[in-house]
Amino acid sequence: MNGARVVARAWVDPAYRARLLADGTAAIAELGFGGPEGEHIVVVENGPAVHNVVVCTLCSCYPWPVLGLPPTWYKSAPYRARMVREPRVLLREMGLDLPEDVEIRVWDSSAESRYMVLPERPAGTESLDEAALAALVSRDAMIGTVRP
Amino acid sequence: MNGIHDLGGMDGLGPVEVEADEPVFHAPWERMVFGSVVGRQSGRNVHAFRHAIERMDPAHYLTSPYYEHWLTGLATLMIERGVITAEELEARAGGRFPLSRPIPPLPPPTPPASAAPRFAIGSAVRVVNEHPLGHTRCPRYVRGKRGVVVRHDGAFAVPDVAAHADLTGEEPVYGVRFAARELWGDAAGVRETVHVDLWERWLEPTRTTSAR
Numbered sequence: 001m002n003g004a005r006v007v008a009r010a011w012v013d014p015a016y017r018a019r020l021l022a023d024g025t026a027a028i029a030e031l032g033f034g035g036p037e038g039e040h041i042v043v044v045e046n047g048p049a050v051h052n053v054v055v056c057t058l059c060s061c062y063p064w065p066v067l068g069l070p071p072t073w074y075k076s077a078p079y080r081a082r083m084v085r086e087p088r089v090l091l092r093e094m095g096l097d098l099p100e101d102v103e104i105r106v107w108d109s110s111a112e113s114r115y116m117v118l119p120e121r122p123a124g125t126e127s128l129d130e131a132a133l134a135a136l137v138s139r140d141a142m143i144g145t146v147r148p
Numbered sequence: 149m150n151g152i153h154d155l156g157g158m159d160g161l162g163p164v165e166v167e168a169d170e171p172v173f174h175a176p177w178e179r180m181v182f183g184s185v186v187g188r189q190s191g192r193n194v195h196a197f198r199h200a201i202e203r204m205d206p207a208h209y210l211t212s213p214y215y216e217h218w219l220t221g222l223a224t225l226m227i228e229r230g231v232i233t234a235e236e237l238e239a240r241a242g243g244r245f246p247l248s249r250p251i252p253p254l255p256p257p258t259p260p261a262s263a264a265p266r267f268a269i270g271s272a273v274r275v276v277n278e279h280p281l282g283h284t285r286c287p288r289y290v291r292g293k294r295g296v297v298v299r300h301d302g303a304f305a306v307p308d309v310a311a312h313a314d315l316t317g318e319e320p321v322y323g324v325r326f327a328a329r330e331l332w333g334d335a336a337g338v339r340e341t342v343h344v345d346l347w348e349r350w351l352e353p354t355r356t357t358s359a360r
Binding site for chain 2: 036040042057058059060068069071072073075076077078079080081082084085086087088090093094100101102103104105106107108109110111112113
């Protein structure tokens with residue numbers, strides 16, 4: 001998945017990470033990715049105290065060039081209704097139990113920007129190269145419903 | 149319009165069901181519908197297309213698969229624009245073909261104002277409490293709520309206008325952060341925020357930031 005390569009590059013290259021967070025569309029284009037539903041990509045970064053998750057309450061907006069077409073659950077009524085209202089409860093139901101002190105930032109893709117989550121690099125991966133790191137990054141980690 | 153598509157905050161819809169190893173398309177017709185919409189996007193009006201989906205009967209919307217929304221929106225627009233007739237469509241389909249409801253009478257849209265942003269990053273804003281009958285990308289759950297501008301996205305054609313009229317012009321779009329408690333009351337999480345991207349016409353200045 002293209003997005004996993006973007007994440008792995010950001011994990012190994014601090015200058016790339018900075019460019020990615022400043023202008024997601026341009027930094028993603030550096031790796032050759034772009035196209036419909038990717039004209040304005042905003043990358044939001046997870047940290048120890050912050051977790052990001054993406055939704056489109058009005059339809060199905062999603063960053064196609066990095067994540068492909070969205071899964072059915074992302075477009076489903078329960079996900080769209082609940083992620084903005086009870087994100088901590090819904091994430092727990094979907095298998096991600098975040099500590100109460102972790103701030104949750106929900107991004108509703110209601111206009112022109114399409115969002116991608118930059119997950120935290122897992123501990124114990126110092127010896128892995130970029131390709132091996134990319135293999136750790138799932139689609140759902142970049143939507144924000146799991147952490148790698 | 150306050151349609152069934154505007155789902156943010158609705159209760160009672162049950163758990164999110166995740167399909168393991170889901171294919172991109174579940175049937176050949178889904179791929180055909182996708183291609184019919186995306187492959188011919190140039191010259192098409194995405195705003196009118198979204199609005200056509202939003203006008204689906206709510207029961208149909210909630211009980212049909214995703215690409216049936218696209219198919220219904222596409223067929224509705226083709227009939228409304230005189231490309232085909234409903235009779236021709238039903239003859240080809242071999243039976244009843246549910247379409248979206250017609251657009252109600254609407255006031256003329258307000259043309260886009262200015263592409264120059266009125267609000268600086270960090271500005272306290274309130275979302276206008278209006279409920280237009282036409283298309284909009286302002287979700288119901290933020291109307292009347294206070295937030296803070298966190299991002300400038302540039303200026304874009306306004307969906308509320310572009311879905312209904314051939315007016316040119318663009319308005320600034322902002323990323324706006326809302327505290328969950330501003331949206332959902334004191335039972336909501338303290339350490340939760342929701343970000344919604346809004347066109348300038350939906351924002352007004354406020355001196356009071358969200359108290360929560």
